[in-house]
Amino acid sequence: MPQKLRTDFPSELEPIREAARRALGSVKPATASTPADKHFLFNAKRTDAGRNLPAPHLVYFVLVDLLDYRDLGRFEKLAWSIPIEFNGRAFLIEHRKFGVGVFAADIEKDEAGAQQIVNHIHKAVKAARPFFDWLAAKAIDESTVNVTNKSISLFDRFEFLRDSYRLKENEAETRKDERVVKTGKAESGGDWQTISFPAYRLRTEARWLGLSAIEAFFSWTEHVFIHIGILRGKLTSANEVTRAAEANWPTKFKLAFDLSDERSKRLYDELLIVRKELRNFVAHGSFGKQGEAFRFHSSAGAVPVLLPDPIGSRRFALGQPSAFDLQSALQTIEEFIAHLWEGPRAPAKIYIQKYELPLILTMTHDGTYGRAMTSIEDMTLFAGHLAGQMDNAANMDW
Structure with missing residues (x-):
């Protein structure tokens, strides 16, 4: 499914978006064809690797605001949930009450993949720094602070x-x-x-x-x-x-x-x-x-x-x-x-x-x-x- 990318920021930031996308490597938005159990959203478990993600807002800015990954929205004790696919397996990036993390169906099989996802997200966050600066400046100009x-x-x-x-x-x-x-x-x-x-x-x-x-x-x-x-x-x-x-x-x-x-x-x-x-x-x-x-x-x-x-x-x-x-x-x-x-x-x-x-x-x-x-x-x-x-x-x- 093609992504609908936001277009409300300057064209000079387009290379930043491309750099962040490249930094994510094989991390892709989940689609209808991504293999996952029907109860995956409720049964996914926190991985140890996911505890080392960047700050929640930075993860969200990169995936949702910059690259238009889908946010499934709020749920009880859950601020946001982003379904992703990595090497043919489904994962969730979620901000729960006890912190942001990478969640998977099978911890034993998916822990190594979760670590790679974390590494890719760190690289994407680093590449997206100019975008964060733009977001902050925009908020100051509009006084939405x-x-x-x-x-x-x-x-x-x-x-x-x-x-x-x-x-x-x-x-x-x-x-x-x-x-x-x-x-x-x-x-x-x-x-x-x-x-x-x-x-x-x-x-x-x-x-x-x-x-x-x-x-x-x-x-x-x-x-x-x-x-x-x-x-x-x-x-x-x-x-x-x-x-x-x-x-x-x-x-x-x-x-x-x-x-x-x-x-x-x-x-x-x-x-x-x-x-x-x-x-x-x-x-x-x-x-x-x-x-x-x-x-x-x-x-x-x-x-x-x-x-x-x-x-x-x-x-x-x-x-x-x-x-x-x-x-x-x-x-x-x-x-x-x-x-x-x-x-x-x-x-x-x-x-x-x-x-x-x-x-x-x-x-x-x-x-x-x-x-x-x-x-x-x-x-x-x-x-x-x-x-x-x-x-x-x-x-x-x-």
Whole structure:
């Protein structure tokens, strides 16, 4: 039976299709004349060789999308099934719940053939790389993509570091009057004594944890702002999401907030200070962009050289580094997190932070997200339904 090949991709990819077909060798689509038992589809068993196939989507792209092999469709615990013939014997390439594989009627007779099939498919996948690139580029251009959501794990990292900071700070406060005295005898015969204060080291470690917590907070916000922007309809295409991901933090912030709101603007300004004085400084190797690493040579010794305003004058000036208040910075962050999930952004928390669902860009175009964002109740119903559908798909419960 002749194959009906897809024709919706550029003619320059035709040699890729031919190369993939040649790489498959004797692997052919099954036909009505392929010898097989009438119960073969239900009784075929997984071969050991088939466990080494490439990723399921790559196998499917080559056989079905590129070469138009027949997909028999879904069945319980089965995502897709492609019947093939190899050296006059029937096989199945299937993606079942426990993975993709090559399935045969007689494992003892067909194991060697299954290994050859796997080898041929690996060669075909390698030959088809330009086709995969074309598929991905086409999906990006058409925005038929999902945006991965890692908000829960990123926020968990922030909370872990913040809580660890607090525990360490509390321990330092509890042990603030503690002294550790050690004595001994020197080789010369005299006595020696050292005195240490555990609270000093504990406060140093607490500061490290606090700095890391603030770093983790900004990492989470850069992620979550983009997802809120999609839900609010401010980002509707893959290219817009890409540009937003590459933009600076203030640009991302404005995807989620209207700075005409007084509280949002105040928190924005306070977080910018935290970012400038701490996060950016640490991120750039503790050199920063304001001359923090410089000391001015003078008759009074080495004194700090700072830029008073990174946005204004580029002239260096003598200055005094200010002590950064971690407690105050974290309080601002706590207030901001509460504000983030209030008002028109409250439904977004259900989708992003409770269910951690991927953002499906096609749902920005058809109004699905717009309708769900009208209330917490609407979003709860929608997100729960979508999560259920995804669970069923993952379990292949069709």
